[in-house]
Amino acid sequence: MKLASLTKKGSISRFFAAAASIKGRPPAVKSAALGKQFSEKRSFSIESKLAIALSLFCFILYANTISNGYAMDDIEILQNNSFVLKGLQGIPEILSTPHLRGFMIAPNETYRPLSLVMFAVEYQFWGANPSVNHFFNIVVYILGVLSLFTFLRRLLGPQRLMVAFAAAMLFAVHPIHTEVVANVKSRDELLCFLFGMSALNLFISYMEHNMFPYLVLGIGSMFLSLLSKETDITFLAVIPLLFFLYKNNNRKRAFIIFGGAVAAAAAFLLLRAHILDINGNEITSINMIDNELAKAPSLAVRHATAIYTLGLYLKLLALPYPLISDYSYRTIPFKSLSDPIVIAIAVAYISLAAIAIQRIIRYRKDILAFGILFYLLCLSLFANITFLIGSGMGERFLFCASAGFCLVAALGLEQLAGGSLEIKHFARPKVALVLLPMLLIFSNITYARNAEWKDNKTLYTADLAKSPNSSRLNYCVGYTIVSEDYERETDPVEKQKLLADGIRYLKRSIDIFPEYGNAQIEIGNAYFINKQYDSAEIHDKIAIQVNPNACEAMNNLAGVYFLTHRLPQAVEMCKKAIAVRPNYAEAYYNTGLCYYNMSQFDSSISYLRGALLADPGYSKAYITLAANYTALHIPDSVSKYQALSRLGGKK
Numbered sequence: 001m002k003l004a005s006l007t008k009k010g011s012i013s014r015f016f017a018a019a020a021s022i023k024g025r026p027p028a029v030k031s032a033a034l035g036k037q038f039s040e041k042r043s044f045s046i047e048s049k050l051a052i053a054l055s056l057f058c059f060i061l062y063a064n065t066i067s068n069g070y071a072m073d074d075i076e077i078l079q080n081n082s083f084v085l086k087g088l089q090g091i092p093e094i095l096s097t098p099h100l101r102g103f104m105i106a107p108n109e110t111y112r113p114l115s116l117v118m119f120a121v122e123y124q125f126w127g128a129n130p131s132v133n134h135f136f137n138i139v140v141y142i143l144g145v146l147s148l149f150t151f152l153r154r155l156l157g158p159q160r161l162m163v164a165f166a167a168a169m170l171f172a173v174h175p176i177h178t179e180v181v182a183n184v185k186s187r188d189e190l191l192c193f194l195f196g197m198s199a200l201n202l203f204i205s206y207m208e209h210n211m212f213p214y215l216v217l218g219i220g221s222m223f224l225s226l227l228s229k230e231t232d233i234t235f236l237a238v239i240p241l242l243f244f245l246y247k248n249n250n251r252k253r254a255f256i257i258f259g260g261a262v263a264a265a266a267a268f269l270l271l272r273a274h275i276l277d278i279n280g281n282e283i284t285s286i287n288m289i290d291n292e293l294a295k296a297p298s299l300a301v302r303h304a305t306a307i308y309t310l311g312l313y314l315k316l317l318a319l320p321y322p323l324i325s326d327y328s329y330r331t332i333p334f335k336s337l338s339d340p341i342v343i344a345i346a347v348a349y350i351s352l353a354a355i356a357i358q359r360i361i362r363y364r365k366d367i368l369a370f371g372i373l374f375y376l377l378c379l380s381l382f383a384n385i386t387f388l389i390g391s392g393m394g395e396r397f398l399f400c401a402s403a404g405f406c407l408v409a410a411l412g413l414e415q416l417a418g419g420s421l422e423i424k425h426f427a428r429p430k431v432a433l434v435l436l437p438m439l440l441i442f443s444n445i446t447y448a449r450n451a452e453w454k455d456n457k458t459l460y461t462a463d464l465a466k467s468p469n470s471s472r473l474n475y476c477v478g479y480t481i482v483s484e485d486y487e488r489e490t491d492p493v494e495k496q497k498l499l500a501d502g503i504r505y506l507k508r509s510i511d512i513f514p515e516y517g518n519a520q521i522e523i524g525n526a527y528f529i530n531k532q533y534d535s536a537e538i539h540d541k542i543a544i545q546v547n548p549n550a551c552e553a554m555n556n557l558a559g560v561y562f563l564t565h566r567l568p569q570a571v572e573m574c575k576k577a578i579a580v581r582p583n584y585a586e587a588y589y590n591t592g593l594c595y596y597n598m599s600q601f602d603s604s605i606s607y608l609r610g611a612l613l614a615d616p617g618y619s620k621a622y623i624t625l626a627a628n629y630t631a632l633h634i635p636d637s638v639s640k641y642q643a644l645s646r647l648g649g650k651k
Contacts, residue, residue, distance in 0.1 A: 047153065050165045051146055058142045058172050061446055065134045065182045069455045072325060073185040076103040078119055079128065082583040082614065087124030091117055097279055104551060104581040107284040108390060111272040114228040115187040133184040140190040141181050145172045147197035148403055154204050155246065156367060160414070162421045166435070167410035171403055175320040175445040179395045182453035183325075188229040189399050195225035196232045196400070200242065203257045207247050219260040226268040231400070236265055237377045246365050289472060289516050291392040292329045293384050304335040304342045306384040309393050311345035313379065316398065317405045320442070322466040323449050325459055326476070327393035329513050330469045352376065368411055375404030456480045471513035475522065478505030482526045502526055517547040525556055533560050551580035555587045562594060570594045578610075585615035593624055601628045619645050 070079055083090035083102030094102065094116045098109035102116070119133065126132040145168055152164035171177075180186040202218030205211070225232040239261045243254040286294040296302035309332055316323075324331070335342050356372040363369075378401035382389060391397075410421075413435060417425035425431055452462045460476040467473055481502035489495045506523040509516060524539035537560045543553035554577035561570035574591040578584055588611035595604035605628050611621040622645035629637035 047161065050161070051149060054145055054149060054165075054168055054172055055142050057169070058145055059138060061173060061443060062138045062141065062181050062450060064447060065138065065450045065453065066131050068134055068182065068450070068453055069130045070184065071453055071456050071459050072183055074130075074133075074183065076100060077116070077185045078123075078133065081116070081119075084116060084119045084123055085128075087120055090120050094120060096275060098276055098281055101279060102583070104584075105280075105549065105579075107282040107549065108286070109276060109279075109281045110230065111275050112188045112227070112229050114191055114224060115185075118187060118191070119184075130184065133187075134182075137181055137184055137187055137190060140187065140194055141177075144190055144194040144197060147194055147201060151197050151200050151204075152407065154201065155242075155370070160421070162423060162425070163410045163414050166413050166421065167403075167406045169439070170406040170409055170442075173439055173442045173446060174317075174402055174406065175323060175442055175449055176316055176395050176398050176402055178323060178446055178449040178453065179325060180399050182450050186396055189231075189396050191228035192225050192232050193400050195221045195228060196235055199225060199235070199261070200239070203239070203243065203261075204247050206257065207243060207249050207253050210250070210253065215256065215260055218257070219264045222261050222264040223268055226265060230268070230272070231381055233265055234378050234381050234400075236261060237380075238374060241370070241373060241377070245360065246370060286388055286390055289329045289513060289518075290390055291384070291388060292332070292334075293388055293392055296334060300337050301334050303385060304337045304339060305332065305392075307342050307346050307349075308332065308335045308339070310349060310379070310383060311341065312393065313398055313401075314345075314348070316395065317402060320445060323395060323445070324463045324467050324470075324473075325395075325453075326463065326467075326470060326472050327391070328470065328472045329516075330471055331467050332393060349376070368408060371404045371407035371411065373404070374407070375401045378404065457484065469512065471509045471516050471519065474505050474509035474512065475516060475519040478502045478509060478519075478526075479522045481505065482522060482529070486529070499526060499530055503530075515546050517543045517550050517553070520546065521550060521553045521556065524553065528556060528559060533564055536560050549580045551577040551584060551587070554580070555584070555590060558587070558590055558594075562590070562597075567594050567598050571598075583614040585611045585618050585621075588614060589618060589621050589624070592621065596624055596628055596631075599631070601632055604628050 077100075078084055081102035083093045083097070085102075086093075090102070094113050098106075099112045099116070100106045100109060118136070122129075122132055122136060148171055149164055149168035152167050153161055156164050180189045199218045199221035202214050202221055206214035206218060222232070222235070225235075240254075240258050243257050244251075248254055288295045293302045293305060296305060312332070337343075352372050353376060356369040356376075359366040359369040379397070382391075382394075382397040384392065413431055414421040416430040416434060417428055421431075426435065452459055456476065457480045460473055460480060464470065464473040464477050479502075481498055486495055486498045486502065489498055503523060503526045506519055506526060509519040510523065513519070520539045520543035524536045524543065527533075527536040527539065537557065540553045540557040540560065543550045544557070547553075554573045558570040558573035558577070561567070561573060571591055571594045574587045574594065577587040578591070581587070588607050592604045592607035592611060595601070595607060605625060608621045608625050608628070611618050622641045626638050626641035626645060629635075629641065
């Protein structure tokens with residue numbers, strides 16, 4: 001049948017070749033051109049409709065996140081980030097400092113300014129509004145999905161448009177992405193993916209059309225992707241795979257594209273090193289609470305547990321439940337290399353790599369091989385095998401890699417449809433019975449999971465039920481009870497019950513992992529609130545011993561010293577806290593308060609003004625400034641600061 005078809009096509013070609021010599025040639029060429037133009041317009045119309053369908057689907061699926069508040073790292077990235085809270089004026093500082101410098105000085109810092117710049121712009125125009133931030137997360141996600149759809153369409157060709165659409169739809173609906181979309185902080189991941197996929201599309205345009213602007217824009221997009229999050233460095237492996245094997249119209253252009261991508265990565269790495277160096281970034285060991293592999297009993301156990309984690313990633317792609325916001329200490333048990341599950345996972349990954357390589361050797365431009373290798377390459381940075389990263393596992397680590405999985409799944413649907421996937425084939429029983437339940441189940445999980453990201457209390461309580469042995473989740477629940485629920489409650493009896501509940505969760509966290517500094521800080525704070533100052537001092541000191549940069553523990557310990565009449569020690573602790581977090585308004589205020597009680601009024605005034613520089617709405621600082629000027633007998637200043645305190649801010 002194929003030979004007959006080829007013969008027929010050959011006859012048609014010979015007919016047009018012969019017709020080229022006769023007088024009717026121009027109309028024939030014109031007719032062919034018009035036919036091609038009509039086909040392109042029709043194709044464009046279909047793609048546009050599919051793109052609109054994807055956009056609407058994404059928005060509807062994640063619309064319930066718009067009513068959510070802030071959760072997890074949103075606090076340090078948005079709510080309490082002094083650079084973001086300056087709006088447009090904070091952008092120069094965002095561009096010239098490490099990622100968390102607007103909140104605190106932290107070791108092992110990164111440089112990811114692009115999402116912070118976007119947050120600063122949003123704050124400038126809409127203030128601290130989580131609904132606006134969530135809305136823009138959805139917008140960036142939609143753009144990322146559309147960029148993926150465009151890339152897959154160009155990779156697969158127009159004849160396999162519905163395969164590209166099916167893969168993009170699976171990517172859009174996959175519940176593993178809820179952490180990235182529903183958590184505002186993860187805008188860095190969304191932007192990284194958007195600009196990374198845009199770079200691939202622009203490089204394809206350069207390869208096909210040899211137009212220099214596409215190359216420049218592609219390099220620029222690659223650079224922006226890295227400014228969003230450095231994990232796009234894995235595209236340095238994806239790009240040669242793509243342009244030397246799949247989109248390899250011109251070898252010279254392929255080398256230029258790869259060279260441009262390397263140049264973008266080199267420029268970013270040099271800029272990153274410079275920014276971190278001039279800001280005194282401290283490199284320390286990885287905390288066990290974040291990645292327990294850092295303290296694995298042996299190298300064999302470390303590698304076995306890392307392999308087991310890779311298996312959990314595969315499981316979450318196929319069966320995305322349960323979803324948990326934290327996979328830190330005690331969430332994943334240590335494994336041995338002799339464990340049958342570990343062996344099976346290792347065999348599975350080696351087999352995936354072998355299948356991909358074998359298919360490339362045999363079929364050259366095999367799309368299944370590309371999907372597998374895209375998954376493996378994008379996930380390789382988070383494997384914790386050749387080197388350790390700051391976290392043992394995270395659902396966000398699958399965000400980019402899952403595009404490869406979705407492509408492979410779409411190719412499977414194509415095979416179910418008989419080797420060709422068109423719109424009409426979605427109604428075929430074999431395809432519909434697989435695709436529709438998957439979309440419905442995934443959509444339901446995604447929508448429900450979005451609701452769990454409503455706020456810290458909702459998220460942590462839901463996740464602790466799924467992972468009761470997590471030290472961090474026990475801490476998080478205890479923290480929200482002590483710092484949020486307790487503060488809101490007005491009934492004294494209920495407040496005492498909440499405090500007892502909070503202490504119970506925090507003790508559980510410390511029982512699981514005694515060296516967890518944040519849990520030690522918060523249980524110290526709970527004891528401080530309960531006026532158990534001896535217990536508070538013990539836990540604050542443990543927190544500082546575990547983490548010498550624990551500025552909150554220093555400030556809390558200063559409070560213990562203040563109330564137990566050890567003012568010089570309190571001042572010393574406050575100053576240490578300020579050294580770690582230069583914009584720590586409360587530590588400035590506490591230093592000023594100590595100096596006031598020591599009758600060192602000039603020093604007190606200086607630190608109270610420092611508190612107001614960090615937080616102009618800190619009304620207690622105005623009150624204490626008025627008290628200082630009363631002691632100094634300067635009535636004009638007393639009246640000024642008393643008036644300002646009455647107009648005071650949030651504190």
